[in-house]
Structures are given as structure tokens and as C-alpha cells.
Amino acid sequence: MALFVMIIRKMVQNKWLVFSLLIGILMSVALVSSMPIYSEGILSRMLKKDLERWQEVSGQYPGAIYSTMSFTDKPERFNGMFERYDTFIKTEAAPSFQLPIQELVNDMSSTSLRMMRADDPEEITDRNSQAVTIKSFSGLEKHIKLKDGRMPSPAPVDGVYEVLVTERALVQFKTVLDTVFLIHSDKMPAPLKFKPVGVFEKLEDDDPYFRYGNLSDMSTSLILPFETGKQLLLGNQSLPITSAGWYLVMDYTKMEFRHVSAYLDTHEGMRQALLRNVSLYQMKVDAVAHDTIDYYLYRAANLNLLMWALNVPVLIMLAFYMFMVSNLIASRQKSEIAVLRSRGAARWQVIAAYFVEGLLLCGIALLIGPFLGGGLTRILGASNGFMEFVQRVNLPIRITEQSYLYGAIAAGACLIIILIPIILATRVSIVDHKQQMARLVKTPIWHKLFLDVIALGLAIYGLYTFKKRLEDLQSLGLSSTDLNIDPLQFIVPALFIMGGGLLLLRLYPWVLRLVYWIGRKWWPPSIYATLIQVGRSSSQYQFLMIFLIMTIATGVFSASAARTINLNSEDRIQYGNGADVVLNVNWINDAPPPPMVGGGPGGGGDTSSVPKRINYLEPPFEPFLNLPGVEHGAKVFTKEKAFYTFNKDTAEVTLMGIETDQFGMTTWFRDSLMDYPLNDYLNLMASETDAVLISRTLADQKNVKAGDTIWIGWEGVTQQPFRVFGIIDYFPTFNPMPATGIIKVGTNRSPMLIVGHLSRIQLQLAMEPYQVWLKLKPDATTADLYKGIEENKLAVNKITNTREDLVLAKNDPFLLALNGILTLGFVISLLVSFIGFLLYWVLSLRGRTLQNGILRAIGLSVGNLIAMLAVEQVLTSGVAVLLGIIVGNLASLLYVPNFQIVFNPSSLVPPFLVQIDPSDMVRIYWMVGIMLTIGIGILAYMLSRLRIHQALKLGED
Structure with a gap:
């Protein structure tokens, strides 16, 4: 207990140092514990959105699972098989999904039976009978409404079983209600009578109770009340049963990422339970969204890897910070430690005391850190770019056991880091300590x-291996998932920043000596004294300078990485789409209707009457230009499988027809992709109607050059001559990269493009449908555009909305994590650097109180002291900021291009471009400048409060 009280008193005496150390530990624990919190939160939100999008596209309810068993075994085993699996589903499987159960539907179906009117006196034959199945669904009466008739009786009436039918089934059977039918089969003990008494329809159109979303699967069925059907099909087996199913509907909107493992395990458990009852060929478990949900485990692993990668520089920064603060504590207490050692205290006893102190701080950080990590997660979810935030729906925040596990690991690492200086200090005796105090240069x-x-x-090795990997991905036509990811690649930028900063600091004392030597005859006393102070004690500034170097360099690299990935993501979408909005329009034509299944009359369809060329009627273009928010519009014709001929060489190409003026004002294109701006190429071909532009791939692979005449056409269209006016590397929507999977890029491998005038293509080749590309005004909304299309009744069958695609990309969990972590990392780095900067200089000035007092006593004014401090700041903090800028920009140029692996570099178009936005740099410099200004202001205030008599009295003491 006495030891504990001593430790508490020692912590109180050094409260500011201890508090600073606690901040570093707390930030480390919070940052690391936020990883699983963020990963689960963002993946939960994206999983829900993906399932909603999947429902819109497929029309199926994502929360549904259907399992079925087919009965082909001995009938006496049917009841046992059904009851065992039914019990498993209701008592084990359904609760194991950990989601609200909306519906649990049992259905049973008979084999195909023969049905004839009961009043037909003839024997049952194919001529007077129809195929029918008897079905039964649990809880059906709660989800339907009667369109005609009444609900059936659960018991037979006068030996006749009453059933429900759909309206379509009534038409299919060519009958009316209350008609009695006789159903017979060789597998039935005796014929049974059935009577449709009611026609039903769905109570609600979007009711997930119905497996297929409609009643089409009941169009040839009679629907018995469930208990009646169960008795006939399973109980006394009066009807031959073919299958029984369990349709489980869960509320997928409540699904979070933590439910994924339980979902997949329960799904597999249902399969295994079925296998125990029936053979593999008699069972099926169909989870509608299984593949989508299963994919999220893979995404989670990659996201966690990305988060660790992006947090490495910040964690290194925090490790430096904690080591520096712990080293300051050890430095201030070296005399005390040396005295304890000289008086017989063992090293382990001294270390144990500091271990208990560190354990207290780490324990406090572990208790608070995960909750702070939850707050950091909210910041991550609101990021939209480096140091940019937007209003978004809050992520679901849940502090889990895993977040505490991550936090505990971080706290343990912090404890080791802060004990290292203490362990080193215990090796020093009182004599060694006095000797070290006399040696300032070490x-x-x-x-x-x-x-x-x-x-x-x-770092250089990592850069080389990564460049090699990118070359392999591009030359082999592989995707980024085809090669294993080397974890070293994620920490090489941090290693480069750290190594580069330390190397420059190795050279720093020599630069100081050079500066001192150059102006040794002209320096005023204040600068001379400062150069002597910094030059002789340069090692004392190393921690502070490496702090600032890593902060600035990390900020520059983070800003460049975030800006580059965000802009390249946007460029890729805009280039691939071509314009803000792309409309596919229906054209009136004389194309014959598609042949009926089975060929229709005439058996198989005679295609001799199909015309070789379909004639189209071009719709008016002006209504598209008058849509709300439209600034420009263009007609863009694309023929994927056109042919060109040159010197008897024919090959397949993509042909695009445009109107040069409108196309140039409508499309998006990055001018740096080619030697000249896109509009220069469009102006070049605008002068002649037969002018075309060809892709570099066509020119290189087929030896076509500017000035050559080529012939262009497509199937059923006679080729016509065109003249090559220019060669282009890229063009909106055109991807010149070879298809994925090609072993090596070679001749006749890459796609080829020809761009010509739309008017000449329509006049000399053929009039075929084109797309309508629209450029919207900056303040225009797509909702108004859609409303305008609907009001004008434009025959649009497909809309490609670039703005929606950009929003979707921005919400990708990987981009959100990248933007959020890089922003958060820089803010944390700035915070701990400010604390470290202020802490170091406050302690430094306190330690130099006697020296400053003597300088004041011999005649230096407060202004001179502040000037000396300013010069000292320039030589230390200012130089560190400059070095940080150099190292950060160099790291960006070398390592940011490696991020293109995120975009599948084998098909990356347009090419990856490193972006360093001056506004980002200005923002960083402003924040660092404010930090340094505040710090220097505080230090200047402390100097101005210095009293000479106090300093001299301190010297006497």
C-alpha cells in the first residue's frame, strides 16, 4: 500500500507529464479499438443498402430462405422426416439467425394428379382430364382476400373437400366456383372429390409472404386449408406427396454485420439437417441473398487490412510521442533513479514501480478508449474527403468484445514503449548520470x-516489389485479387517518411555547422548564442523535430493519397459513362416480333421473312434539350461490332458517330490524357465529313497512319471510305486496355476505336438508334430531369446517371475508411505534436531559467530573448516543417501511385494520376502554422514573466 501511495504522489508531482502520457495512450487505444467498431458499422450500413438495391433489381425479398425436401422414399417414413426437420427449423434454425422473423411458412405439394368433372360419366382419360396439384400453405388466410366466393371448410362437406383457387387457375381449368371435380392417380388409394368455393388474391402487393412475389405458381393448383392438407398428404397419405417446404422470411433491414456469421452458419446447419433426413438430390436450401451476405466476410477482411495499413503512420507517430514523453519523465527523474540504485534498490524494484504507474495509465485508457473510439467512428462515417465532412446518417455504433481486445493489445504495446526509457535509465549509476549531464552532444x-x-x-524494397506487382497485373491482364497482397506494401510509406526524416536529421548538425561557419563574422550575439545552443544540443531537439517532420509529411501524404484516390474514382466513372446523363431511347422500327417459344404456328419459326436490315424512325431530339436542368446535349451512336478494311486487312472495331460541336460541349474528358485537348481533335475532324479519328491501338496494331483511307461498315451494311485525320490514345467511354485474362498484350489483342461524323454514318451507312448524352447545369437535380422525362412521355428505356454513380462510389466502405482514417490520422498527429511541442519547450525553458536570467542580467532585453527563441524555433521547428514538406511530397510521388491496385490496374482507364491539390497543402500549413504560433506565443509569455532575481536565487540554490 505504501508503494502505491508513493507512486500516486510521484504522478501528482509530475501531473502535466503524466497527463500528456495518458493522452498518448488514450489516443492509441481509441484509434486501434475504433477499427472493429468502424468496420462493423460501415459494413452493416453497406450490407443493408446492398440488400435494398438487390431487392429493387431482382424483385425478390432478400431476407427470405426456402428449404425443401422431396419425398421419394417409403411413405411410412414421411411423417418422421417432416416432424424432425420442422422441429429443427422452428426451435433451432429460426432463433439462430438472430433476426426478427416476419413469416415462417410451411407448404406442401402433391405430385401431378389427373382431374375431371365429377358429373362426367366417362372413364378418366387425357381427353377429359387436366393436370393439377394440390397445395397447402400455413397462415395463408391472413395474407389474402376473397375476390369471389367464400373461405373453404376445414372438414369435408358431404365427402367433398373445399378448396381455394386463383383467378388464373379458374381460367386455366375452364370452370366456375362450386364445380365438383374428381381427382385420381395410380398412387392414390381411392379418388377424392374437390370443389373450388373461393377465388383469392393478395391482400398486399408487396407482401413477402409470397415466395415469388406473385401467384403464378398457383395457376394450376387447388389450395387446401393447411391442417386439412397436412392430414391428407402426410397423415393418412390419401394424396401422394412430392415435397414439403419451409419458407422463412426475416426482417433484413435489422441485419448488421455481426449477424453475418450467424446467418451463414445457420444456413449451413439447415443444409446439414436436411442431409441427415434425405439424400443430397432430395433437398435444397435456397437463401435469396446468400452470395451477397457471404461476400461481406471477404470485404471485412480486406477492410480491416486497409484500416491497419492506413493507421500505421499514425500509430508510429503515437509510439514516438509516448516514447518522447516517457523519456522526458525518465530524464527528469534520472537523479532520483540513480540515487535509489546507489542506495541498494534493485533494478526490478525501480522498474516495478514505474510498471505499476504505466499499468494504471493503460488501465484508465482501456476503460475510456473504446468509447472514445466510438466517437472517432462517427467522424470516420462523416468524412467525404481529406479534411472534408458531410451530413450522413450516423453509423450503427456498437462497442464489442473485439474492440476491447484490440484496445487491450494497444494498451499492452503502449506499456512496453513507456517502460523502455525507464529500463535504460536504471542502467545508469549516479556517476554515469553526472557524466551524461556534462556531455550535451551525444x-x-x-x-x-x-x-x-x-x-x-x-521502403525502397517495398517500392520495387510493388512496382513489379503492378507490371505483372497489367501485362498479364489479371485483377488485383489474382495475386497475394504483401502486407509490407501497406507500411512502406510510413517507413519511408520515418527513414527519410531520420536521415535528414543525421545531416542536420552538419548543416548547422555550415550556417554557423558562413556567418561567424557577422552574426549578432543573439543569433550567435542561439547557433551555439542548438549546435551543441542538437540531439535534444531530435524527438521534437522528428515529430514535426512526421506530422507534416504524414499530412501531405494523406492529403495526396485521399485526393488522388477520390478524384481517380470520379474520373473513372465520368470517363466510363461519358456524360452526366446517358439515355437509351426506343426508336420506332419495322423489326419483326420475337419468335414464340416452340416456334408457334409453322413449327420452329420461318426466318426467311425477316428483313436483312431493320428500318428505324428517328425520334425528335429537341425535347431532350428542353428537359429541366439540361445545359447541353449530344447524339452519340456506338456500333460495337463494326468492321474496317485497310490494305486487304479486315478487323472488328468499335465505331462511334458524333456531332463534334455538341459532343465537345457535353462530354467529360481529362485533357491531360492526350497531347492536345480533346476539342482540338474534334475541331480537326470537323472540317471534313469523311474525317475520322482512330485509336492508338488501331494505328499500332494495323499500321494505319494519319492520311490513310480506310473502309468502314458492319454486317448487312456496305463499307464506305473514310480518311484518317488523327490518332487518339483515349476517348470518352473507350477502354484501350486488353480484356482481362489475356496472357500478354500483343498485336490484335487490344480493343480498337474509330470516331466519325454521325451525319455521314447515317447518310452513307445506316440510320440506327443512338444514345442521348446530356450535360446538366451545376444546380440542376436529377429528380427534376426524371419528372421532365415522364411528363414529356419520352420513350426512354435506360438511364445512366453519373451523379448517382458518384454518390454510390463515395459511400463505398473502402473510400469512406480511407478518407476518414487519413483525416483522423492527421488531426491526431497534429494534436499530439502540439502537445509534444508545447511540453518540450515549456520544460526546456524551465530548465534554462538560470541561463536566461544571466542573459537578462548582462543586458539582453526581453525582446532579445524572444528574438533568440524565434531564431531557435526557425532552426528547429521551421527546419522540421520544411523537411516534412520535402519528405511528404517525395513520399506522395513515390508511393501514392501504388494505390491504383485498388482500381484493378489491368483495366484502369483513364490512367492513374497523382493529385496534389494546393488547397490541401494550404490547409495543412495553416493548421501547423496556427499550432506553432500558439506554442511560440505561450513560450514568449513565459519569457516575459521571467524575473532576474528569481533566476539568480535559483542559481545560488
């Missing part, structure tokens, strides 16, 4: 161990 440990050279070596 080599830092990282320079002794050449950690800068090792870090740079690993």
Missing part, C-alpha cells in the same frame, strides 16, 4: 543503430 540511439538506413532500405 548520438541518438536510432543513428547508432542506423534505423534510418534500415527503414529506407525496407
Whole structure:
């Protein structure tokens, strides 16, 4: 207990240092514990959105699972098989999904039976009978309404079983209600009588109770009340049963990522339970959204890997911070530690005392950190770019056991880091300590161990291997998932920043000596004294300078990485779509209707009457230009399988027809993709109607050059001559990269493009449907555009909305994580750097109180002292900021291109472009400048409060 009280008192005496250390530990634990919280939150939100989108596209309810068993075994086993699996579904499977159960439907179906009118005196034959199945569904009466007739009786009436039918079934059977039918089969003990007494329809159109969303599967069936059907099909087996099913409907809107494993395990458990009852060929478990949900485990693994990768620089920064603060604590208490050692205290006893202190701080951080990590997760979810935030629906935040596990690991690592300086300090005796105090110039440990050279070596190796991987991906036509990911690639930028900063700091003392030597005859006393102070004590500034270097460099690299990935994501979508909105329009034509299944009359369809060329009637274009919010519009014709001929060589190409003026004003294109702006090429071909532009792939693979005449056409269209006016590398929507899976890029492998005038193509080749490309005004909304299309009754069958695609891309969990973590990492780095900066200089000024007092006593004014401090800041903090800018920009140029692996580099169009936005840099410099200004202001205030007599009295003491 006495030891504990001593530790508490020691912590109180050094409260500011201890508090600063606690902040570093707390930030580390919060950052690491936020990883599983964020991963689960963002994947939960994206899973819900993906399931909603899947429902819109497929029309099926994503929360549905249907399992069925077919009965082909001995009838006496049917009841046992059904009851065992039914009990399993209701008592084990349904609760195991951990989701609200909306419906649990049992259905049973008979084999195909023969049905004839009961009053037909003839024997049952194919001529007077129809095929029918008897079905039964649990809870059906709650989800239907009668369109005609009444509900059936659960018991037979005068030996006749009453049933429900759909309106379509009534038409199919060519009958009316209350008609008695006789049903017979060789597998039935005796014929049974059935009578339709009611016609039903769905109570609600979007009711997920109905497996297929409609009643089409009941169009040739009679529907018995469930208990009656169960008795006939399973109980006394009066009807031959073919299958029984269990349709489970869960509320997928309540699904979170934590439910994914339970969902998949329960799905597999249902399969295994069925296999125990029936053979593999007699069972089926169909989860509508199984593949979508299963994919999220893969996404979670990749997202966690990405988050660790992006957090490495920040974690290294925090490790440096904690080591620095712990080193300051050890430095201030070295005398005390040396005295304890000289008086007989063992090293382990001294270390144990500091271990208990560190354990208290780490324990506090572990208790608070995960909750702070939840708050950091909210910031991550609101990020839209580097240092940019938008209003979004809050992520579902849930602090789990895994977040505490991550936090505990981080706290343990922090404890080890803060004990290292203490362990080193206990090795020093009182004599050694006095000797070290007299030696101000000493080599830092990282320079002794050449950690800068090792870090740079690993970083350069990582850069080389990553470049090699990118070359393989592009040359082999592989996707980014075809090769294993080397984890080293995710930490090489941080290693480069750290190694580069340490290497420059190795050279820093020599630069100081050079500056001192150059102006040694002209420096005023204040600058001379400052140069002597910094030059002789340069090792004391190393921690502070590496702090600032890593903060600035990390900020520059983070801003460049985020800006580059965001803009390249946007460029890829805009280039691939071509314009803000792309409309596919229905054209009136004389194309024959598609042949009927089975060929229709004439058996198989005679295609001799099909015309070789379909004639189209072009719809008016002006209504599209008058739609709300439209700024420009263009007609764009694309023929994927056109042919060209040159020097008796024929090949398949993509042909595009455009109106140059309107196309140039409508499309999106990055001008840096080609030697000249796109409009220059369009103006070049605008002068002649037979002018075309060809892709570089066509020119290189077929030896076509500007000025050559080529012949263009397509199937059923006679080729016509065109003249090549220019060669282009890229063009909106055109991907010149070879298809994925090609072993090596070679001749006749890459896609080829020809761009010509739409008017000449329509006049000399053929008039065929084109797309309508629209450029919207900046303040226009797509909702108004859609409303205008509907009001004008334009025959649009497909809309490609670039703005919606951009929003979808922005909400991708990987981009959200990247933007959020890079922003959060920079803010945390800035915060701990500010604390470290202020802490270091406050302690430094307190330690130099006697020196400053003497300088004041010999005649230096407060202004001179502040000027000395300013010069010292320029030589330390200012130089560190400059080095950080250099290292950060160099790291961006070398390592940001490696992020293109996220986009599948084998088909990346347009090419990946590193973006360094000046506004991002200005934002970083402003924040760092404010931090340094506040810090220097506080230090100047402390100097102005200095009293000479206090300093001299301190010297006497």
C-alpha cells in the first residue's frame, strides 16, 4: 500500500507529464479499438443498402430462405422426416439467425394428379382430364382476400373437400366456383372429390409472404386449408406427396454485420439437417441473398487490412510521442533513479514501480478508449474527403468484445514503449548520470543503430516489389485479387517518411555547422548564442523535430493519397459513362416480333421473312434539350461490332458517330490524357465529313497512319471510305486496355476505336438508334430531369446517371475508411505534436531559467530573448516543417501511385494520376502554422514573466 501511495504522489508531482502520457495512450487505444467498431458499422450500413438495391433489381425479398425436401422414399417414413426437420427449423434454425422473423411458412405439394368433372360419366382419360396439384400453405388466410366466393371448410362437406383457387387457375381449368371435380392417380388409394368455393388474391402487393412475389405458381393448383392438407398428404397419405417446404422470411433491414456469421452458419446447419433426413438430390436450401451476405466476410477482411495499413503512420507517430514523453519523465527523474540504485534498490524494484504507474495509465485508457473510439467512428462515417465532412446518417455504433481486445493489445504495446526509457535509465549509476549531464552532444540511439538506413532500405524494397506487382497485373491482364497482397506494401510509406526524416536529421548538425561557419563574422550575439545552443544540443531537439517532420509529411501524404484516390474514382466513372446523363431511347422500327417459344404456328419459326436490315424512325431530339436542368446535349451512336478494311486487312472495331460541336460541349474528358485537348481533335475532324479519328491501338496494331483511307461498315451494311485525320490514345467511354485474362498484350489483342461524323454514318451507312448524352447545369437535380422525362412521355428505356454513380462510389466502405482514417490520422498527429511541442519547450525553458536570467542580467532585453527563441524555433521547428514538406511530397510521388491496385490496374482507364491539390497543402500549413504560433506565443509569455532575481536565487540554490 505504501508503494502505491508513493507512486500516486510521484504522478501528482509530475501531473502535466503524466497527463500528456495518458493522452498518448488514450489516443492509441481509441484509434486501434475504433477499427472493429468502424468496420462493423460501415459494413452493416453497406450490407443493408446492398440488400435494398438487390431487392429493387431482382424483385425478390432478400431476407427470405426456402428449404425443401422431396419425398421419394417409403411413405411410412414421411411423417418422421417432416416432424424432425420442422422441429429443427422452428426451435433451432429460426432463433439462430438472430433476426426478427416476419413469416415462417410451411407448404406442401402433391405430385401431378389427373382431374375431371365429377358429373362426367366417362372413364378418366387425357381427353377429359387436366393436370393439377394440390397445395397447402400455413397462415395463408391472413395474407389474402376473397375476390369471389367464400373461405373453404376445414372438414369435408358431404365427402367433398373445399378448396381455394386463383383467378388464373379458374381460367386455366375452364370452370366456375362450386364445380365438383374428381381427382385420381395410380398412387392414390381411392379418388377424392374437390370443389373450388373461393377465388383469392393478395391482400398486399408487396407482401413477402409470397415466395415469388406473385401467384403464378398457383395457376394450376387447388389450395387446401393447411391442417386439412397436412392430414391428407402426410397423415393418412390419401394424396401422394412430392415435397414439403419451409419458407422463412426475416426482417433484413435489422441485419448488421455481426449477424453475418450467424446467418451463414445457420444456413449451413439447415443444409446439414436436411442431409441427415434425405439424400443430397432430395433437398435444397435456397437463401435469396446468400452470395451477397457471404461476400461481406471477404470485404471485412480486406477492410480491416486497409484500416491497419492506413493507421500505421499514425500509430508510429503515437509510439514516438509516448516514447518522447516517457523519456522526458525518465530524464527528469534520472537523479532520483540513480540515487535509489546507489542506495541498494534493485533494478526490478525501480522498474516495478514505474510498471505499476504505466499499468494504471493503460488501465484508465482501456476503460475510456473504446468509447472514445466510438466517437472517432462517427467522424470516420462523416468524412467525404481529406479534411472534408458531410451530413450522413450516423453509423450503427456498437462497442464489442473485439474492440476491447484490440484496445487491450494497444494498451499492452503502449506499456512496453513507456517502460523502455525507464529500463535504460536504471542502467545508469549516479556517476554515469553526472557524466551524461556534462556531455550535451551525444548520438541518438536510432543513428547508432542506423534505423534510418534500415527503414529506407525496407521502403525502397517495398517500392520495387510493388512496382513489379503492378507490371505483372497489367501485362498479364489479371485483377488485383489474382495475386497475394504483401502486407509490407501497406507500411512502406510510413517507413519511408520515418527513414527519410531520420536521415535528414543525421545531416542536420552538419548543416548547422555550415550556417554557423558562413556567418561567424557577422552574426549578432543573439543569433550567435542561439547557433551555439542548438549546435551543441542538437540531439535534444531530435524527438521534437522528428515529430514535426512526421506530422507534416504524414499530412501531405494523406492529403495526396485521399485526393488522388477520390478524384481517380470520379474520373473513372465520368470517363466510363461519358456524360452526366446517358439515355437509351426506343426508336420506332419495322423489326419483326420475337419468335414464340416452340416456334408457334409453322413449327420452329420461318426466318426467311425477316428483313436483312431493320428500318428505324428517328425520334425528335429537341425535347431532350428542353428537359429541366439540361445545359447541353449530344447524339452519340456506338456500333460495337463494326468492321474496317485497310490494305486487304479486315478487323472488328468499335465505331462511334458524333456531332463534334455538341459532343465537345457535353462530354467529360481529362485533357491531360492526350497531347492536345480533346476539342482540338474534334475541331480537326470537323472540317471534313469523311474525317475520322482512330485509336492508338488501331494505328499500332494495323499500321494505319494519319492520311490513310480506310473502309468502314458492319454486317448487312456496305463499307464506305473514310480518311484518317488523327490518332487518339483515349476517348470518352473507350477502354484501350486488353480484356482481362489475356496472357500478354500483343498485336490484335487490344480493343480498337474509330470516331466519325454521325451525319455521314447515317447518310452513307445506316440510320440506327443512338444514345442521348446530356450535360446538366451545376444546380440542376436529377429528380427534376426524371419528372421532365415522364411528363414529356419520352420513350426512354435506360438511364445512366453519373451523379448517382458518384454518390454510390463515395459511400463505398473502402473510400469512406480511407478518407476518414487519413483525416483522423492527421488531426491526431497534429494534436499530439502540439502537445509534444508545447511540453518540450515549456520544460526546456524551465530548465534554462538560470541561463536566461544571466542573459537578462548582462543586458539582453526581453525582446532579445524572444528574438533568440524565434531564431531557435526557425532552426528547429521551421527546419522540421520544411523537411516534412520535402519528405511528404517525395513520399506522395513515390508511393501514392501504388494505390491504383485498388482500381484493378489491368483495366484502369483513364490512367492513374497523382493529385496534389494546393488547397490541401494550404490547409495543412495553416493548421501547423496556427499550432506553432500558439506554442511560440505561450513560450514568449513565459519569457516575459521571467524575473532576474528569481533566476539568480535559483542559481545560488
